[in-house]
Amino acid sequence: MLAELLQNPALWRGDALASTLRPGVPTGFAELDAELPGGGWPLGALIEILPAASGIGELRLLAPAMARLSAQGRYLAWIAPPYQPYAPALAAAGIDLTRMLIVRITGTQDALWATELALRARACGAVLAWPTQVRFSELRRLQLAAQGGQALAWLIRSPEAALDASPAPLRLRLETRAGMPTVDIFKRRGRPVAGPLLLPSLAIRHALDRPLSAPPAARTVRQHDHA
Amino acid sequence: MTLAPPATVLLEVSASLKLFKGLPAMLRSQRSGLKAMGHVAAIAVAPTPTAAAWLARAGVEKHVGAARLQQVLAALPVALIEDQAKTLEALENIGVRTLGELLALPRAGVARRFGETLIAQLDRALGHQPDPRTWYLPPASFRAGIELPAEVNNAEQLLFAARRLVLQLCGYLAGRAAGVQRFTLELLHAGSQATLCVIGLVAPAADAGHFMRLLRERLQRTALPRPVSAMVLAADTIEALAKDSLSLFQDALQAAGDWQELVEHLRARLGKEAVSGLALCAEHRPEYASVGTEPRAEPGAAKSPSAQFGERPLWLLAQPATLLEADGLPQYQGALKLLVGPERIESGWWDGREVKRDYFVAVSRGGSLLWIYRERQLDSRWYLHGFFA
Numbered sequence: 001m002l003a004e005l006l007q008n009p010a011l012w013r014g015d016a017l018a019s020t021l022r023p024g025v026p027t028g029f030a031e032l033d034a035e036l037p038g039g040g041w042p043l044g045a046l047i048e049i050l051p052a053a054s055g056i057g058e059l060r061l062l063a064p065a066m067a068r069l070s071a072q073g074r075y076l077a078w079i080a081p082p083y084q085p086y087a088p089a090l091a092a093a094g095i096d097l098t099r100m101l102i103v104r105i106t107g108t109q110d111a112l113w114a115t116e117l118a119l120r121a122r123a124c125g126a127v128l129a130w131p132t133q134v135r136f137s138e139l140r141r142l143q144l145a146a147q148g149g150q151a152l153a154w155l156i157r158s159p160e161a162a163l164d165a166s167p168a169p170l171r172l173r174l175e176t177r178a179g180m181p182t183v184d185i186f187k188r189r190g191r192p193v194a195g196p197l198l199l200p201s202l203a204i205r206h207a208l209d210r211p212l213s214a215p216p217a218a219r220t221v222r223q224h225d226h227a
Numbered sequence: 228m229t230l231a232p233p234a235t236v237l238l239e240v241s242a243s244l245k246l247f248k249g250l251p252a253m254l255r256s257q258r259s260g261l262k263a264m265g266h267v268a269a270i271a272v273a274p275t276p277t278a279a280a281w282l283a284r285a286g287v288e289k290h291v292g293a294a295r296l297q298q299v300l301a302a303l304p305v306a307l308i309e310d311q312a313k314t315l316e317a318l319e320n321i322g323v324r325t326l327g328e329l330l331a332l333p334r335a336g337v338a339r340r341f342g343e344t345l346i347a348q349l350d351r352a353l354g355h356q357p358d359p360r361t362w363y364l365p366p367a368s369f370r371a372g373i374e375l376p377a378e379v380n381n382a383e384q385l386l387f388a389a390r391r392l393v394l395q396l397c398g399y400l401a402g403r404a405a406g407v408q409r410f411t412l413e414l415l416h417a418g419s420q421a422t423l424c425v426i427g428l429v430a431p432a433a434d435a436g437h438f439m440r441l442l443r444e445r446l447q448r449t450a451l452p453r454p455v456s457a458m459v460l461a462a463d464t465i466e467a468l469a470k471d472s473l474s475l476f477q478d479a480l481q482a483a484g485d486w487q488e489l490v491e492h493l494r495a496r497l498g499k500e501a502v503s504g505l506a507l508c509a510e511h512r513p514e515y516a517s518v519g520t521e522p523r524a525e526p527g528a529a530k531s532p533s534a535q536f537g538e539r540p541l542w543l544l545a546q547p548a549t550l551l552e553a554d555g556l557p558q559y560q561g562a563l564k565l566l567v568g569p570e571r572i573e574s575g576w577w578d579g580r581e582v583k584r585d586y587f588v589a590v591s592r593g594g595s596l597l598w599i600y601r602e603r604q605l606d607s608r609w610y611l612h613g614f615f616a
């Protein structure tokens with residue numbers, strides 16, 4: 001009787017990952033998929049990514065899912081990116097550049113408006129937004145837009161935002177620990193994650209394994225090992 | 228359709244009755260359309276264009292069949308006949324006030340005394356003579372304006388007035404199965420230059436609701452130097468519209484239309500330059516290898532850059548940032564460690580933006596992977612050019 005009950009998918013146990021009706025979009029990192037409800041980036045939910053710094057893999061973390069969505073003809077809307085998305089590297093990551101929509105905005109209100117609009121548009125497969133100073137009520141609005149839409153809703157925020165409450169069902173920190181990219185899922189549906197997740201495959205190994213060639217002519221540069 | 232100045236429009240409706248599901252339904256749709264555009268009209272239906280025009284001008288809003296035509300016309304005043312004032316005065320002097328009284332007079336005498344044109348008009352009205360008309364051809368571009376009853380300076384009131392013009396535009400477009408890719412709303416001020424709101428679309432469209440949404444975004448962000456006294460809606464280039472009404476792939480088409488609406492909606496509020504696509508460019512200088520383009524509808528195959536150089540970063544800085552140097556090493560939140568490099572890039576001597584740089588992949592103490600270079604001309608300073616995000 002109890003065993004039968006436990007088989008019922010409508011029943012959720014406190015120690016299990018939350019089951020979702022919609023499967024997620026695979027992240028391209030098996031270790032991460034295993035920890036995410038739905039086995040990937042969840043659809044219809046606001047996802048907060050909090051990188052500790054620029055250049056630690058914050059886009060590489062999202063690139064496999066973006067490549068997959070763009071191959072399906074879905075658009076990738078980049079709202080208020082802090083720097084220029086660079087075509088050669090995006091193409092090398094397998095992203096179809098014709099699906100890129102870049103929206104340059106300076107005002108916070110305009111950025112939130114554009115994010116909400118993109119989340120509600122059915123053509124978008126993923127919305128990446130870099131809002132500054134976003135309030136709880138505004139996050140709530142975005143969460144509602146994400147719920148009604150069909151796009152992945154990635155909000156990339158500063159690490160300090162972890163201290164503020166947020167209606168986003170999935171929140172994760174990205175940092176480098178001892179040279180290793182580490183994902184800390186500090187909020188998700190279902191039971192909390194045991195601890196930070198090391199993602200060795202997120203490091204750009206292949207480039208770094210090449211030896212440093214001759215130093216530049218102008219000045220001597222000492223040889224360094226990969227940390 | 229024929230225009231009959233000063234204020235009459237003649238429509239040949241017998242061929243269109245089936246399309247509009249009968250005369251009453253057609254009249255209803257005409258009336259509501261006229262009302263939405265702010266026109267007041269008297270509508271009459273008769274077997275001949277002249278008779279219909281006379282009835283409408285007399286304000287007799289009737290549907291008259293061929294059998295009762297002469298009887299109904301007989302009650303109308305002779306003043307409706309288009310002739311010299313002298314003729315009409317002469318008719319009045321002999322006591323002829325209605326068309327009925329005129330028709331009762333001997334035909335030959337009337338023709339001799341008042342001219343053949345009078346008789347010809349009567350014959351055409353009654354259908355005794357053919358009444359060929361030149362069909363109206365809509366102009367190749369659209370331009371319509373309205374004077375505002377009072378000066379207006381708020382967006383809501385402007386939108387209310389603009390709606391009439393947008394409906395006119397869409398009616399005009401529907402008549403030619405066409406769309407516009409660009410239209411302009413000119414806001415005219417007394418005593419200063421007009422304010423122009425140019426709305427550009429990704430693809431030709433003729434959807435009044437969409438046009439209004441775009442205008443709303445634009446008008447809410449347009450600073451008006453003065454109150455608006457009149458407005459003009461203009462569309463110069465009218466383009467054929469692909470009809471996709473009976474497609475099997477309705478969903479795919481809607482999603483495709485959806486992205487265009489997204490781009491247009493964003494641009495209406497943020498400006499055209501705010502939204503762009505991205506493309507590769509075969510160019511050695513890193514800052515020119517990635518270019519902004521118009522957003523595209525056609526998916527391309529995901530392809531790698533034709534020539535694979537060293538590793539390239541996902542973020543590029545719009546302007547390379549100077550890095551300080553200490554102990555022979557570039558600094559970014561502490562000393563940087565060089566991991567890969569140098570990759571020498573020398574190019575562009577022909578266009579005056581020559582580049583001579585040695586690029587390195589470097590890691591900061593915080594674990595950030597940076598794309599930096601050392602300048603090889605002028606100074607030999609270090610610059611940060613991108614992040615391996």
